[in-house]
Amino acid sequence: MSNEYYMRDDCRLCKSKDIELVFNMGKVPLGDDFVSGDQLDRVQNEYPLEIHFCKNCGLVQSPCVIDPDIIYSNYLYETSSSLGLMQHFEDYAQYVIDTVNPPKAALAVDIGSNVGALLKGMKARGLNVLGIDPAKALAEKASKAGLETWVAFFNREVAGKIKAEKGLAAVITANNVMANIDDLTDIMEGIQTLLADDGVFMFETGYMVDTIQNVVIDNLTHEHICYFSVLPLLSFFESHGLEMVDIKRIPTKGGSIRGTVQKKGGPRSVSSNVTGLANLERELGFERVDPFKNFSLVSENVKAELLVLLKDLKAQGKTVSAYGASIGATSLMYYFGIDGLIDVLYDDNPAKIGTFSPVLRIPVHDSSEIYEFKPDYILNFAWRYDGPIYRRHTRYLAEGGKFINCLPTVKIVGA
Ligand SMILES: [Zn+2]
Incomplete structure (x- = not known):
């Protein structure tokens, strides 16, 4: 484990050691390391994901440096x-x-x-x-x-x-x-x-x-x-x-x-x-x-609001899936702590269909299967592409489905 990553204690740009922790996501696995069905038992390590601010030059950086060979040799993102x-x-x-x-x-x-x-x-x-x-x-x-x-x-x-x-x-x-x-x-x-x-x-x-x-x-x-x-x-x-x-x-x-x-x-x-x-x-x-400490506070508020909503929907017996099986989606799943609150991830990237998310093992399905599973709500991790995604799935919305846009604020989209 120890030779898989190290924690840097100085600024990557100016080498100052006058740095302060501003955002702590806890331990998170490699976000793009989705596994196939025959690898469900594979151990995937989680590494600290923290954001630090350099008081000398103003750089914001993560101190955790994972061996690039581990991250990139099997990199799939195209x-x-x-x-x-x-x-x-x-x-x-x-x-x-x-x-x-x-x-x-x-x-x-x-x-x-x-x-x-x-x-x-x-x-x-x-x-x-x-x-x-x-x-x-x-x-x-x-x-x-x-x-x-x-x-x-x-x-x-x-x-x-x-x-x-x-x-x-x-x-x-x-x-x-x-x-x-x-x-x-x-x-x-x-x-x-x-x-x-x-x-x-x-x-x-x-x-x-x-x-x-x-x-x-x-x-x-x-x-x-x-x-x-x-x-x-x-x-x-x-x-x-x-x-x-x-x-x-x-x-x-x-x-x-x-x-x-x-x-x-x-x-x-x-x-x-x-x-x-x-x-x-x-x-x-x-x-x-x-500003960086404030970013952390704003994010915590979004997280709290989203968790209240998801737990409430679960209590009502609603089904909630999510859209997006990307590196960023893994960060969001970990940050929000949604383990057990969503059942399926939908995506459009053929390389991701049929895989399972890092550690949490949430299955990834093709987005066409939305119409088979008919979830009541879809939490949209791909919120930055909300326009194109909602246009592609007007039928889901027309049939009463709802998207939950998580960022920059929590918002339910649908009739
Ligand atoms: Zn610096």
Whole structure:
């Protein structure tokens, strides 16, 4: 057990030890580790899921670092399985071209490239693309589709190999990756090694302002060990000879940021968006611990309200199922403590159908079976996709079924 994870006692960005616990979810298993029917007896460990605030630079982070090989070697999550994400990466590829205006056949490297959704878009626009991803099955799938992908964790050493084989990169991207990496210094040194002097590093990551304002508790998972805002990143990039030249808020994953970074002294001027978001965070008090403690209190209120409702429905003899068999759903099931209060999880991802949730062993059924089981209520863990889900299941609603949206507030949807 002890060599499966360790608890970090300093800040991942500034190395300060002046950190404070602000949110404690207790022990939670790996959220995506749904098991098949012949693995029901498999022991799955639970690891502490805590959120800490660095009083020196303002970073919010989880101290618990689980061995990445345990998390990612059998990682199943495919970008293409998430609603709307394929179109997102298609638009993103165009944004890269418009922003960077790279020369034809310039090298673009995507860190954590998954099945290659962004690589595909960049390749179609004339770039020479390379993906780096530690999940073997995903990397092989991308390579088979003509999107060369190395099975690796990106770091300074891998960056050196890429440079030796393919030259410097005009574009390096990392989407929903920065928050998952313990040694960010190694990544930054890799970027310094590989990036051309006029090149650009672009990243997308969840935005703590949105996480707090929308109460996105399902973003708190073992895979996410950092919860970024702009202020701590500004000083972090600077300490690695890099500078943030632009930052934009985007709607993905419950609210994210897309940052553009160049080598310090590079050709691009700094956008007013950077100071804009830095000022917003100062106004919201992000340099102090208070907003994060408040986030914990708001979440506790949602949990209390939801549990009263679910226990009341159970007492009335109503059947309650849930929608969503994702990493985030596992966090929500654990945080809310719904064990014994829901019977089935419905999902649309073929890879999840027929599996059972981590430790709690709640069976996952295809969402078409809603019409067979006819639950009275469906608790919607996929609340961020509420619109598309309710439109797809208008028949369930028309036949008297009700959804319970759990976040950002508890709300019953239906006639
Ligand atoms: Zn710090």
